[in-house]
Amino acid sequence: xxxxxxxxxxxxxxxxxxxxxxxxxxxxxxxxxxxxxxxxxxxxxxxxxxxxxxxxxxxxxxxxxxxxxxxxxxxx
Amino acid sequence: xxxxxxxxxxxxxxxxxxxxxxxxxxxxxxxxxxxxxxxxxxxxxxxxxxxxxxxxxxxxxxxxxxxxxxxxxxxxxxxxxxxxxxxxxxxxxxxxxxxxxxxxxxxxxxxxxxxxxxxxxxxxxxxxxxxxxxxxxxxxxxxxxxxxxxxxxxxxxxxxxxxxxxxxxxxxxxxxxxxxxxxxxxxxxxxxxxxxxxxxxxxxxxxxxxxxxxxxxxxxxxxxxxxxxxxxxxxxxxxxxxxxxxxxxxxxxxxxxxxxxxxxxxxxxxxxxxxxxxxxxxxxxxxxxxxxxxxxxxxxxxxxxxxxxxxxxxxxxxxxxxxxxxxxxxxxxxxxxxxxxxxxxxxxxxxxxxxxxxxxxxxxxxxxxxxxxxxxxxxxxxxxxxxxxxxxxxxxxxxxxxxxxxxxxxxxxxxxxxxxxxxxxxxxxxxxxxxxxxxxxxxxxxxxxxxxxxxxxxxxxxxxxxxxxxxxxxxxxxxxxxxxxxxxxxxxxxxxxxxxxxxxxxxxxxxxxxxxxxxxxxxxxxxxxxxxxxxxxxxxxxxxxxxxxxxxxxxxxxxxxxxxxxxxxxxxxxxxxxxxxxxxxxxxxxxxxxxxxxxxxxxxxxxxxxxxxxxxxxxxxxxxxxxxxxxxxxxxxxxxxxxxxxxxxxxxxxxxxxxxxxxxxxxxxxxxxxxxxxxxxxxxxxxxxxxxxxxxxxxxxxxxxxxxxxxxxxxxxxxxxxxxxxxxxxxxxxxxxxxxxxxxxxxxxxxxxxxxxxxxxxxxxxxxxxxxxxxxxxxxxxx
Ligand code: SF4
Numbered sequence: 001x002x003x004x005x006x007x008x009x010x011x012x013x014x015x016x017x018x019x020x021x022x023x024x025x026x027x028x029x030x031x032x033x034x035x036x037x038x039x040x041x042x043x044x045x046x047x048x049x050x051x052x053x054x055x056x057x058x059x060x061x062x063x064x065x066x067x068x069x070x071x072x073x074x075x076x
Numbered sequence: 077x078x079x080x081x082x083x084x085x086x087x088x089x090x091x092x093x094x095x096x097x098x099x100x101x102x103x104x105x106x107x108x109x110x111x112x113x114x115x116x117x118x119x120x121x122x123x124x125x126x127x128x129x130x131x132x133x134x135x136x137x138x139x140x141x142x143x144x145x146x147x148x149x150x151x152x153x154x155x156x157x158x159x160x161x162x163x164x165x166x167x168x169x170x171x172x173x174x175x176x177x178x179x180x181x182x183x184x185x186x187x188x189x190x191x192x193x194x195x196x197x198x199x200x201x202x203x204x205x206x207x208x209x210x211x212x213x214x215x216x217x218x219x220x221x222x223x224x225x226x227x228x229x230x231x232x233x234x235x236x237x238x239x240x241x242x243x244x245x246x247x248x249x250x251x252x253x254x255x256x257x258x259x260x261x262x263x264x265x266x267x268x269x270x271x272x273x274x275x276x277x278x279x280x281x282x283x284x285x286x287x288x289x290x291x292x293x294x295x296x297x298x299x300x301x302x303x304x305x306x307x308x309x310x311x312x313x314x315x316x317x318x319x320x321x322x323x324x325x326x327x328x329x330x331x332x333x334x335x336x337x338x339x340x341x342x343x344x345x346x347x348x349x350x351x352x353x354x355x356x357x358x359x360x361x362x363x364x365x366x367x368x369x370x371x372x373x374x375x376x377x378x379x380x381x382x383x384x385x386x387x388x389x390x391x392x393x394x395x396x397x398x399x400x401x402x403x404x405x406x407x408x409x410x411x412x413x414x415x416x417x418x419x420x421x422x423x424x425x426x427x428x429x430x431x432x433x434x435x436x437x438x439x440x441x442x443x444x445x446x447x448x449x450x451x452x453x454x455x456x457x458x459x460x461x462x463x464x465x466x467x468x469x470x471x472x473x474x475x476x477x478x479x480x481x482x483x484x485x486x487x488x489x490x491x492x493x494x495x496x497x498x499x500x501x502x503x504x505x506x507x508x509x510x511x512x513x514x515x516x517x518x519x520x521x522x523x524x525x526x527x528x529x530x531x532x533x534x535x536x537x538x539x540x541x542x543x544x545x546x547x548x549x550x551x552x553x554x555x556x557x558x559x560x561x562x563x564x565x566x567x568x569x570x571x572x573x574x575x576x577x578x579x580x581x582x583x584x585x586x587x588x589x590x591x592x593x594x595x596x597x598x599x600x601x602x603x604x605x606x607x608x609x610x611x612x613x614x615x616x617x618x619x620x621x622x623x624x625x626x627x628x629x630x631x632x633x634x635x636x637x638x639x640x641x642x643x644x645x646x647x648x649x650x651x652x653x654x655x656x657x658x659x660x661x662x663x664x665x666x667x668x669x670x671x672x673x674x675x676x677x678x679x680x681x682x683x684x685x686x687x688x689x690x691x692x693x694x695x696x697x698x699x700x701x702x703x704x705x706x707x708x709x710x711x712x713x714x715x716x717x718x719x720x721x722x723x724x725x726x727x728x729x730x731x732x733x734x735x736x737x738x739x740x741x742x743x744x745x746x747x748x749x750x751x752x753x754x755x756x757x758x759x760x761x762x763x764x765x766x767x768x769x770x771x772x773x774x775x776x777x778x779x780x781x782x783x784x785x786x787x788x789x790x791x792x793x794x795x796x797x798x799x800x801x802x803x804x805x806x807x808x809x810x811x812x813x814x815x816x817x818x819x820x821x822x823x824x825x826x827x828x829x830x831x832x833x834x835x836x837x838x839x840x841x842x843x844x845x846x847x848x849x850x851x852x853x854x855x856x857x858x859x
Contacts, residue, residue, distance in 0.1 A: 003083075004090065011308075012365075033098045034099070052769050056751060056752070056769065066328060069097075070683060
């Protein structure tokens with residue numbers, strides 16, 4: 001089990017749309033932070049490879065997402 | 077865990093960590109909130125210590141989780157004043173990288189062509205014998221040191237002391253020559269001394285960001301977020317990007333200029349031309365703080381502002397557009413936006429790794445100077461660095477062939493005398509001529525003019541341009557083949573060529589200072605033990621010096637017995653900085669243990685560090701010491717390192733790259749980084765996840781070119797230059813400009829080692845090679 005907490009920087013106008021697409025990614029749970037240009041994500045995946053792919057590719061490719069940074073990683 | 081499952085608890089910890097990093101007390105929407113005080117926890121960690129990321133020059137503050145003497149976790153340090161808890165994905169893998177099973181743990185000596193295990197005594201005696209023999213028979217200039225922006229500051233300082241003041245050779249250079257020597261040349265020719273005057277804090281005040289040749293999004297992601305944060309909160313913040321490759325920075329860019337690679341100088345002149353023609357310049361600042369200069373017959377000649385204006389007439393946006401392939405309207409827009417300010421320029425290898433690197437740097441400074449975008453919040457030219465300690469470790473300690481510590485240069489007799497006195501070296505010991513710079517050093521090696529070289533914490537067997545030539549210089553068997561020592565934590569493309577390999581302790585296995593891009597010196601603690609018999613570079617250098625003393629080629633007691641720890645050397649470094657423009661005498665080791673880095677100059681223990689140099693009220697050197705000026709008011713600027721306290725606006729002519737595309741080699745190759753890997757990937761390839769995320773080298777080809785060549789994504793393509801070839805998989809994407817291909821520099825397999833193709837032509841001023849531009853042929857290859 002791998003759980004990663006990440007902060008995602010989004011374009012304010014596309015915040016809602018990006019949230020929706022992110023929520024549809026398997027193993028990804030978005031949560032709100034305190035402004036329209038950022039949101040939090042929890043990524044749960046069976047392997048670090050999957051988690052890494054999700055964070056650095058799938059999440060990055062979502063329209064409106066500008067960047068993503070991990071803040072917490074739990075591997076076991 | 078009571079009513080929540082362990083998995084839920086970990087999820088909550090993850091959310092709390094993100095909320096803490098984002099500056100919120102708790103996640104804003106979600107089921108039962110964690111304790112507001114919850115901090116990220118990786119359960120295995122029993123204690124956490126502040127430290128610094130091992131990778132890039134951003135210098136992110138990290139916290140390292142230790143359990144039972146082992147490094148088990150890493151997280152961003154929310155208390156870090158500039159990076160505030162952010163890290164990029166690479167950093168999370170550092171614990172894995174440190175414990176890679178292929179760490180070198182024993183010294184090795186080459187016998188009958190094979191590296192075999194040896195004792196430290198055997199290996200060090202052999203190294204010392206070879207060096208001493210060379211020095212005795214062929215003189216001090218027959219040996220050389222090649223160092224790194226990844227060594228600790230104390231290590232580079234000690235090596236500099238040993239070679240220049242102990243052995244008596246200036247043949248000491250380092251890999252920052254490959255990445256930021258042109259930035260050094262730009263600062264020193266314009267302001268008299270190296271290093272940025274501003275800091276990361278300027279990001280929070282800038283209205284215009286001028287990014288040149290910097291893939292900040294992938295190479296310095298945490299700084300990129302700070303730029304995004306600034307932009308997201310201020311609708312009038314704009315980003316101008318100059319880069320022939322549409323990197324991810326392009327997504328947030330307001331004005332994008334994509335010059336033909338190597339042809340951007342005219343853009344910067346054209347921007348200056350527009351700024352002055354439209355009266356957007358700053359006449360008062362110009363009168364007070366600037367001189368204008370050109371070079372005629374190798375002599376510097378001062379000229380008037382009017383002559384500068386006349387010079388710029390040859391660089392109208394229309395003329396620049398023709399040469400650079402960028403629309404004139406965009407050059408005009410960029411110029412106006414730049415002049416409006418506050419403007420912060422950030423640049424990296426796209427500007428530095430060029431045969432006109434210093435000139436290109438000068439022209440960025442010119443723009444800041446003629447507009448007065450200087451010394452005010454958000455208005456500053458700022459070069460970014462790729463290595464964690466290129467600034468503090470190599471530039472500042474003077475560990476390059478033409479430098480001495482803290483702004484001193486070999487060419488200056490007073491500077492040499494000052495260092496001889498401090499080091500206790502006899503007068504005249506430091507030679508008056510610059511030593512061999514990186515490329516010339518490896519050329520001399522190939523010509524058997526050097527007899528012995530020690531290479532520490534770097535991998536020139538992969539990172540030098542025109543790599544076949546210099547790999548042969550290091551490793552090809554021949555009668556007088558020089559003796560090569562490689563000190564590293566892992567096997568590399570360099571250790572495979574060495575006669576002796578010494579196993580090195582890594583980051584966190586030793587204590588010392590890293591100095592990152594914004595003049596911040598940060599102390600990293602030793603937290604874990606090095607594996608096997610590995611030793612720090614510092615201990616290896618001490619041992620080496622002692623053995624050279626025993627053999628009579630370094631004066632007895634010059635180093636042996638003087639220093640035991642890096643903290644001892646730090647005391648001397650502080651003294652070396654006293655009364656220089658770098659003065660950090662207020663950074664005691666005790667203070668550094670407590671604080672999360674301090675920005676020099678800092679003259680006493682109570683000074684908080686300097687945000688903006690040359691500004692009265694901020695820079696303590698304007699209050700005390702040789703540069704003090706009581707006549708200034710708070711906020712006044714005095715460029716006290718400059719020519720008569722003035723900065724120089726240089727009239728640099730237009731100049732093409734060393735090897736533009738031609739009919740035989742019709743494409744331009746540029747090299748660079750990917751997010752997952754770092755430099756020669758000695759470390760990042762050790763994390764299987766990072767390796768799998770970017771498993772093989774590739775070549776980006778523009779769709780228009782791919783169509784002409786009949787290449788599809790996934791095909792193998794062969795890239796050939798006048799020096800060598802590689803065959804890698806194609807990615808057909810519109811990221812590079814048509815006519816340009818891009819290959820990352822990280823892969824070390826023979827078929828993918830891109831530096832076999834790159835050119836070793838270098839900037840005559842900075843001696844930095846032109847990794848960013850060389851001509852290649854692109855053909856469909858065989859798998
Ligand atoms: S941005 Fe650079 S210093 Fe910061 S975590 Fe990433 S690699 Fe490390």
